[in-house]
Each structure stands twice: as structure tokens, then as C-alpha cells.
Amino acid sequence: MHPHLKPGPLPLSMQLAPGNQLNHFLTVEGLPYQLLHDIMDRAEQFVTLPAKQQKKAPLLRGKTVMNLFFENSTRTRVTFEIAAQRLGADVINLDIRTSSTAKGETLLDTVRNLEAMNADMFVVRHEHAGTAQFIARYSAPHISVLNAGDGRHAHPTQAMLDMFTIRQKKGAFEPLKVAIVGDVLHSRVARSQIHALTTLLTGEVRVIGPKTLIPAHIERMGVKVFHNLDEGLRDVDVVIMLRLQRERMAGALLPSEREFAKLYGLNEQRLELTKPDSIVMHPGPINRGVEIDTEVADGVRSVILEQVTNGIAVRMAVMAMIMGGNTGSAA
Amino acid sequence: MNLIIQQARLLDPRSGTDQITDVYIQDGLILAIGEPPQLTSFQADERVNAAGMWLMPGAIDLATWLREPGLDHKATLASETRAAVASGVTTLCYQPEPATSIDNSAAVNLIRKINQGLQLAKVEVIGNMTFKLEGKRLCNIGGLRRVGCVGVTNGWQPFENLNVLRRAMEYTSTHDLTVFMYPLEHGLAAAGVMHEGEVSTRLGLPAIPSAAETVAVAQIIALMELTGSRVHFCRLSAAGSVRLIRQAKREGLAVTADVAAHQLYLTERNVLDFDPLCHVRPPLRAQADRDALLEGLSDGTIDAICSDHQPHELDAKLAPFQQTEPGISALETLVPLTLRLAEEGVLPLLSALAKITANPAAIIASPAGCIAPGAPADLVLLKPEVLWDFSLATMRSQGKNTPFAGWSFQGQVQRTFLAGRTVYQAQEAN
Structure with a gap:
């Protein structure tokens, strides 16, 4: 047996090289406070730089980024693609359905084949938790892996673009109360947001939802649990609404979209319970009239479209920090 | 072949x-203990000087997923019985699974x-309770009994409904066989791959x-009351199960239970960072469950410790956690982990050994598992003071899927006898 191929734990420590240099970006869990701010600082530079100037600083020129999407997601894939292209990388999109790997080729075979095509970075989305960590652990040492969502586990770039948006609007995290509302059980976004918010020393992090959608012992991740939306929204500075998947009705987790909308949907009345200058966020795509009303989604407090724009800057920042060497300032 | 094993510290849990x-x-059986046999003309072919060593009954493992025939790429009887005797296990109970179904006497005979x-270790066979383990039609349980199956089981496969289970239990008890039940409500388990708790959330x-x-467990106990059948509960993992079985024993039901050795040392926390080597069924649970299992062992609620040995090929564990197959290659750590319970003071030495010898022998009605005149000479000599490291390099099982590589154990097997024949002897290096 090749020693490299020994099954075992997939330690988070492989994300960081000495000096807190990012090797991979797999999860927010375990990353230091300062590094999270470094990522946001770097994103800030990309936001303020006009697009044409960015192309003059092609930090990833000559590098090949492969988007490995084992699960469908046009939007996320496109933002990664734009981010990589703006940094001068060659981008290859591979739509690999899990079924095709189930036909015989193992995940490792797929990875080996792509390595042989001179990839430098894999952007991975997969329906199973831990897949990005798995690929990072067993890929050739020169390959970096960026997690674009693994099962219910993590979606670290989404969480970081959310943090970046909060920081832009609110400044410091310490005095803030942040509420995450809806289907926390199935949400990798929520898990990554919780890790990011607690690492950034946010004053209070709340999760709000019916018991069927709140996973066991989540309070041990450092959050307060609310089952009543009105109570949970009181005096918060930031409301993050999660997307509700239609298939949750089939699993007996919820009776109907209508009941969910009534009890856990964000509307203008409920928004009154939050701080007067609160902001409303959503990782998208939104279900209007289910978890969020159109008036709120398109209202003055909504920063949903800014999140999308920031998504490109944050993904550029992470890619640049992984492949461009040190965590210092941009070119 | 006649033998005298001289001056060992004899440890026999059955007699205390x-x-x-x-x-x-003599002739594969234990003839006498202490005094030389008087009436026979006993001539020893070998005198084994065992001063300073322990002599214990060969361990009896209630659950070994031996894979052959059908899953030979994972393991074979040859590879696994060799691993067994080198680690002090002399009787294995063959556990059927869908690919290695024990539907009829021909399967047992094969x-x-x-x-x-x-001829390294004894292999007892647990037969199928239902045809192909599909949970629908009964197997020829009478026939399986006749060819010597020590019990029947449906493994982890569900029954179509509780009525099939009820009838299967009744029919099995007609033949005075023990039902080996793997307690799992499949609807609640759904597609789960680990314990529901803090770590699964993370x-x-x-x-x-x-x-x-x-x-x-509660359903099966209710059906035991209805059918009067004898049930052995396989692989308890939850504190609540220990409580229910303790109560059932108090009420006099014919119930026994086992636990896999790894459940006594590992918890959900060992799954952290997606370690596929800790992907097992039932899943590793919380610390409080582990404590309850130890308490259940100590007060006799749990009768036996087994390996639940599930050797796998490399690829079965080399994938994202959810895609890996559950199970640990655990045969070779059964005796070491059990001895460690005594070393750590969880159980007195003889009680710990009883969990892998006398008690499982009683569950499968085996004459082995004890050191007494007339019993088969399935014996293990070990050096109690030797400290050794368990490693993949020296592991004998074809499956290398163990989370215990690198663990240090005290007490090393020196020689194993099966019916008086030496089936394993350690190299004389140490």
C-alpha cells in the first residue's frame, strides 16, 4: 500500500502552512481571527480596484483552475469562474455528476486524471460532507483545493463574503447581534457563518427555526437557539435568511410552505422588531414569499445584491492568497 | 499429541x-489440572515451560464478518483465522451478510x-433467519439447526414488518435456537452515517x-414476552439500550447482549475530521453512552465483548466519509482491548476475560471457553509484561482498516493451541 493512500482523518491543519499561509480553503473552522480579516482586507482592495486595473495584476497568470462541480450550481460556479479569470487564470469547468463516478471511476481516479492535466487548483462542490477535505488530503502536494460547498458541512467563501458584507455595513463585529433564520439543519452556509461569526467575536449569534430544522446540540457551536422568530429577531443588527428547499416538505420536516412562511418568513412587520439600522442578507437564490417577502428582499435594508458582487471579490481574495504567496497586500 | 503446560498462571473465568x-x-482435550492424571498411562510429548506466563482459554468472538465466499476481495477464512489465532482468538462466529448469505445447510457445509x-481456528456459523436476509420468508431454520448453526440472525437487514419478526422468533424458539438481533429501527436511522449529536452537527x-x-430494543423485548424466544442482542451502543436490557434481565427474560470492543474506547469525537476508520455501525456514540456501556459490562447487563470484525479492501475506506463502508478490522484488537479493561481497572481480570471466553461460550453453547477437565484444549499462553505496539505492518488480517494502529498494549500472545495443537507461536526474538 502506498503510504500516501492510507485512510484516516482529514485534519483541518492542512489548510494552513507555517506563518498562516493558506494552502487550501476548506472550512472557516479553525482559521485564526486575523486571517479572516486579512481575507476581507484583500477583498476590499479588489472591490475598490476598477475591473480594468485588476487585469493588469494577473496574479494567477499561467495557472489552471478547475471547477469540479459534482452538484449543480450555475451561480456559484460562475462567480468562481469570473474571479479566476480576473486574476488571469485559465479556467476549466467540469460538470461531473456523482452518477458518472458511481459508474466505476472512484473519486480519487477522477482527481488523478485531472492532476495529470496540469491543474493548479480545484474548486470543488459535492453533495457529501468532507469531500473537499478528502480531495485536498489525497491530491498531489502542489494542488490547492477551494471548497465551494460540501454537503451540509461548509461553504467557506459564502460565509466570508457574508462577513465582508457585514463588515462593510457595520464595521466591528463585537457589538453585533446576528440572527440566522430557517433551515439550519441542511445548511452548510449556516455552519460556515457560525464559525466565522464566532471567530470574529460577534457579540451574539442566534439561530432561529422549528425544532425539525435545528440540528442537535448546535448551541455547542456558540449560538443561542430560538424557535420563535419574533423573539429571535428582537434587537438584532443583521438578519440572515436561509433558503428553504422544496424537498423538506416530503421529509416530514415541515407541513407546508405556507405555514413556514407564516411562522418563519421575514416580512416588513417583523423587520420592525430588529434594530432600526439592521441589514437583511440571503445567500440566494431566494424564494420570494416563502422565507422572505418581496418588499423586504428588494427593500432598503436588503444587501442581497451586494453580497453577490462581494462574492467575486472575496473569491478573488482567497484565490490570490492561496496561489499568490503571502497574505500581505495586493499588487 | 500429549502436552503438559507447566507453571503458568492459569486464568479460568468459568471456575474463577x-x-x-x-x-x-491429551488427544485435544484437557485431561487434568494440578495433579498428574492417575489412572491413565499419560506420556507427555512436550513439556511447555510456561513459568511467568498466563494461560487463558482461547477467546470466542461472537461476530466475525468473514466475507468468504462472496467477498473474498475483503478477506478469506485463511487470512482471518490466521490473524485470529495469532491474537488469541480460537473460535469465530461467522456472521452472514447479503453477499454471504447462509440460507441452507449447503452454505454451512461449504x-x-x-x-x-x-484448521487454525474453529468457525461456528450463525445462519440466516430469513431467506437472503430479505426479512420476508423464513429460512429452513430447523435444517440450519441440524447442521450445527449456533443461532440465526437477520444481521442489519430489516424485517418487512413486525409480524415477520414475531413469526421468525417463534419458529426459531421452536428449534431451541438463539436469535441474534441487531437492534435498529431503519426508519429512524434513515441515511445516517454517524451518531446524532454535537459532532454530526459540526x-x-x-x-x-x-x-x-x-x-x-424495546420492540424486540416486547416480542420476546409474546413469543418466549431467546434473544442475544448484538452490538449495543446506546445508554438507553443498556437500561432496557438491564430491566429485561431483572424480569427474567432469556436475554443476553454484547458490545463491540471499539465502542468501549472510542466516541463520536473520534469521527472528527471525517476519519473513515471510525465509520462503524452502530455508530460511535457520546461519552455518556460509552460510560453506560462500561457500567453495563461491569454489572453483567452486557455479557460479552466481540470484535465485530469487518475487514475491508483499501478502496472501501478511501472516499468521502458518507461513501465509505462501515466497519473496523477488529479481530486482532479484541483480546488486547479486553485485557486493557482489566489493566485500567474497569473490570477485574477474570471478569474481563469472561466477556470473551466463558460468557460467549454459554451464548453459543460451546464446550470451549474454559480450562477444565474434558474441555477442548483451546488455549492461549501470553506474556503479561510485554509492551507492544499494534501496527499495520504487523497486522495479519487482510483488512487494514483499524483506528487502533499505533496503540500500545500490554500482554502479548506467545502461543495458541487449538485442540492441543500449536496453531500459533510467536518468534523467539523478544
Whole structure:
């Protein structure tokens, strides 16, 4: 047996090289406070730089980024693609359905084949938790892996673009109360947001939802649990609404979209319970009239479209920090 | 072949014996202990000087997923019986699974025939309760009984409904066989791959609540009352199950239970960072469950410790956690982990050994598992003071899927006898 191929734990420590240099970006869990701010600082530079100037600083020129999407997601894939292209990388999109790997080729075979095509970075989305960590652990040492969502586990770039948006609007995290509302059980976004918010020393992090959608012992991740939306929204500075998947009705987790909308949907009345200058966020795509009303989604407090724009800057920042060497300032 | 094993510390849990003495062996059986046999013309072919060593009955493992025939790429009887005797296990209970179904006497005889060519360890067979383990139609349980199956089981496969289970239990008890039940309410387990708790929440893995086990235990106990059948509960993992079985024993039901050795040392926390080597069924549970299992062992609620040995090929564990196959290659750590319980003071030495010798022997009605005149000379000599490291390099099982590599153990097997024949002897290097 090749020693490299020994099954075992997939330690988070492989994300960081000495000096807190990012090797991979797999999860927010375990990353230091300062590094999270470094990522946001770097994103800030990309936001303020006009697009044409960015192309003059092609930090990833000559590098090949492969988007490995084992699960469908046009939007996320496109933002990664734009981010990589703006940094001068060659981008290859591979739509690999899990079924095709189930036909015989193992995940490792797929990875080996792509390595042989001179990839430098894999952007991975997969329906199973831990897949990005798995690929990072067993890929050739020169390959970096960026997690674009693994099962219910993590979606670290989404969480970081959310943090970046909060920081832009609110400044410091310490005095803030942040509420995450809806289907926390199935949400990798929520898990990554919780890790990011607690690492950034946010004053209070709340999760709000019916018991069927709140996973066991989540309070041990450092959050307060609310089952009543009105109570949970009181005096918060930031409301993050999660997307509700239609298939949750089939699993007996919820009776109907209508009941969910009534009890856990964000509307203008409920928004009154939050701080007067609160902001409303959503990782998208939104279900209007289910978890969020159109008036709120398109209202003055909504920063949903800014999140999308920031998504490109944050993904550029992470890619640049992984492949461009040190965590210092941009070119 | 006649033998005298001289001056070993004899440890026999069944009789409670713990003393330094001689053991006389003739024609595969234990002839006498202490005093030389008087009436026979006993001539020893070999005198084994065992001063300073422990002599214990060969361990009896209630659950070994031996894979052959059908899953030979994972393991074979040859590879696994060799691993067994080198680690102090002399009787294995063959556990059927869908790919290695024990539907009829021919399947039992085939395993016997393969093992007859090996003659390293005894292999007892647990037969199928339902045809192909599909949970629908009964197997020829009477026939399985006639060819010597020590019990029947449906493994982890569900029954179509509780009525099939009820009838299967009744029919099995007609033949005075023990039912080996794996308690799992499949609806509650759904697609879960680990214990539902703090760690599954953190990792975002689909989870199995403890209730998936305890609900099934409660149902089976209710059906025992209805059918009067004898049930052995396999692989308890949850504190609630221990409570239910303790109560059932108090009420006088014919119930026994086992636990896999790894459940006594590992918890959900060992799954952290997606370690596929800790992907097992039932899942590793919380610290409180582990404590309850130890308490259940200590007060006799849990009768036996087994390996639940599930050897796998490399690829079965080399994938994202959810895609890996559950199970640990655990045969070679059964005796070491059990001895460690005594070393750590969880159980007195003889009680710990009883969990892998006398008690499982009683569950499968085996004459082995004890050191007494007339019993088969399935014996293990070990050096109690030797500290050794368990490693993949020296592991004998074909499956290398163990989370215990690198663990240090005290007490090393020096020689193993099966019916008086030496089936393993350690190299004389140490």
C-alpha cells in the first residue's frame, strides 16, 4: 500500500502552512481571527480596484483552475469562474455528476486524471460532507483545493463574503447581534457563518427555526437557539435568511410552505422588531414569499445584491492568497 | 499429541480459578489440572515451560464478518483465522451478510469444508433467519439447526414488518435456537452515517439518533414476552439500550447482549475530521453512552465483548466519509482491548476475560471457553509484561482498516493451541 493512500482523518491543519499561509480553503473552522480579516482586507482592495486595473495584476497568470462541480450550481460556479479569470487564470469547468463516478471511476481516479492535466487548483462542490477535505488530503502536494460547498458541512467563501458584507455595513463585529433564520439543519452556509461569526467575536449569534430544522446540540457551536422568530429577531443588527428547499416538505420536516412562511418568513412587520439600522442578507437564490417577502428582499435594508458582487471579490481574495504567496497586500 | 503446560498462571473465568499450576492435555482435550492424571498411562510429548506466563482459554468472538465466499476481495477464512489465532482468538462466529448469505445447510457445509483445510481456528456459523436476509420468508431454520448453526440472525437487514419478526422468533424458539438481533429501527436511522449529536452537527453528516437503537430494543423485548424466544442482542451502543436490557434481565427474560470492543474506547469525537476508520455501525456514540456501556459490562447487563470484525479492501475506506463502508478490522484488537479493561481497572481480570471466553461460550453453547477437565484444549499462553505496539505492518488480517494502529498494549500472545495443537507461536526474538 502506498503510504500516501492510507485512510484516516482529514485534519483541518492542512489548510494552513507555517506563518498562516493558506494552502487550501476548506472550512472557516479553525482559521485564526486575523486571517479572516486579512481575507476581507484583500477583498476590499479588489472591490475598490476598477475591473480594468485588476487585469493588469494577473496574479494567477499561467495557472489552471478547475471547477469540479459534482452538484449543480450555475451561480456559484460562475462567480468562481469570473474571479479566476480576473486574476488571469485559465479556467476549466467540469460538470461531473456523482452518477458518472458511481459508474466505476472512484473519486480519487477522477482527481488523478485531472492532476495529470496540469491543474493548479480545484474548486470543488459535492453533495457529501468532507469531500473537499478528502480531495485536498489525497491530491498531489502542489494542488490547492477551494471548497465551494460540501454537503451540509461548509461553504467557506459564502460565509466570508457574508462577513465582508457585514463588515462593510457595520464595521466591528463585537457589538453585533446576528440572527440566522430557517433551515439550519441542511445548511452548510449556516455552519460556515457560525464559525466565522464566532471567530470574529460577534457579540451574539442566534439561530432561529422549528425544532425539525435545528440540528442537535448546535448551541455547542456558540449560538443561542430560538424557535420563535419574533423573539429571535428582537434587537438584532443583521438578519440572515436561509433558503428553504422544496424537498423538506416530503421529509416530514415541515407541513407546508405556507405555514413556514407564516411562522418563519421575514416580512416588513417583523423587520420592525430588529434594530432600526439592521441589514437583511440571503445567500440566494431566494424564494420570494416563502422565507422572505418581496418588499423586504428588494427593500432598503436588503444587501442581497451586494453580497453577490462581494462574492467575486472575496473569491478573488482567497484565490490570490492561496496561489499568490503571502497574505500581505495586493499588487 | 500429549502436552503438559507447566507453571503458568492459569486464568479460568468459568471456575474463577487464578493460580499457578500445571495443565495436562491429551488427544485435544484437557485431561487434568494440578495433579498428574492417575489412572491413565499419560506420556507427555512436550513439556511447555510456561513459568511467568498466563494461560487463558482461547477467546470466542461472537461476530466475525468473514466475507468468504462472496467477498473474498475483503478477506478469506485463511487470512482471518490466521490473524485470529495469532491474537488469541480460537473460535469465530461467522456472521452472514447479503453477499454471504447462509440460507441452507449447503452454505454451512461449504464454510466447514473451507475451514477443514485450514484448521487454525474453529468457525461456528450463525445462519440466516430469513431467506437472503430479505426479512420476508423464513429460512429452513430447523435444517440450519441440524447442521450445527449456533443461532440465526437477520444481521442489519430489516424485517418487512413486525409480524415477520414475531413469526421468525417463534419458529426459531421452536428449534431451541438463539436469535441474534441487531437492534435498529431503519426508519429512524434513515441515511445516517454517524451518531446524532454535537459532532454530526459540526461535520454536517446525516445522523442516526440513539433512539433508532433503543426503539428497536424495546420492540424486540416486547416480542420476546409474546413469543418466549431467546434473544442475544448484538452490538449495543446506546445508554438507553443498556437500561432496557438491564430491566429485561431483572424480569427474567432469556436475554443476553454484547458490545463491540471499539465502542468501549472510542466516541463520536473520534469521527472528527471525517476519519473513515471510525465509520462503524452502530455508530460511535457520546461519552455518556460509552460510560453506560462500561457500567453495563461491569454489572453483567452486557455479557460479552466481540470484535465485530469487518475487514475491508483499501478502496472501501478511501472516499468521502458518507461513501465509505462501515466497519473496523477488529479481530486482532479484541483480546488486547479486553485485557486493557482489566489493566485500567474497569473490570477485574477474570471478569474481563469472561466477556470473551466463558460468557460467549454459554451464548453459543460451546464446550470451549474454559480450562477444565474434558474441555477442548483451546488455549492461549501470553506474556503479561510485554509492551507492544499494534501496527499495520504487523497486522495479519487482510483488512487494514483499524483506528487502533499505533496503540500500545500490554500482554502479548506467545502461543495458541487449538485442540492441543500449536496453531500459533510467536518468534523467539523478544
